[in-house]
Amino acid sequence: MTALISHTSFDSLDAFASSVFWGAVLGFVEDPGDPNNPGDEECMIFSIDGAQRLLFIEVPDTKQVKNRVHLDLKPAAGTRDLELERLLELGSTMVADRRRPDGSGWIVLADPEGNEFCILRSDAERASQ
Template identity: 65%
Template sequence: MTSYVSHTTVDCSDAYALSRWWEEVLGYSQDPDDPNEPGHEECLIFSADRGHRLLFIEVPEGKQGKNRIHFDLRPADGTRDAELARLLGLGATVVDDRRKVDGTGWVVLADPEGNEFCILRSDAEIASARG
């Protein structure tokens, strides 16, 4: 017997706002039969194939300290740096820039509520570097 991950849960102070932000970042969508609304304490979004779900739940406590688990994002199209610019435009903030001169590395970002995540190079960038 084994288990599987039903969904990834993100504690937050505004489930609707944060779910909408991540919806834009990931290209996810909400269930049209059960749409997320302002004031909802729980908001669920899905990947296009519905294989991954993110659940945002409002909690009374604010974020404290470093995340013990986080997302590592890889651009589906384009480059890490172009995706970094897009994410900053959506309201992410840089926590730590770990990019190296040779093009490797990543950037640690925070979403609007301070949850950290990383942006990595795209598969195409990695393949190009291996050349």
């Protein structure tokens, strides 16, 4: 017997704003039959195929320390550097640059609420080296 992940939950000060940010980052959408609205205490977004779900739940506490769990993302198209530009424009901030001269490594970013996540090289970038 095994367990299946239903969804990944994030504590958030503003569930709606977090769902909008991460929806733009990942290309996830809300359920048209149960849309997310400003002020909602819980907001869920779905991958286009519905296989992955993220739930943002409002809590009164701000983030205190480094995440114990985080998302590692890779560009669906383009390069890590182009994805970095896009994510900074969406409101991410750079936490640490762990890129190496040989092209390996990653970049640590934070979402608008301070939750860290990483950007890795794309499949095409890894295959070319």
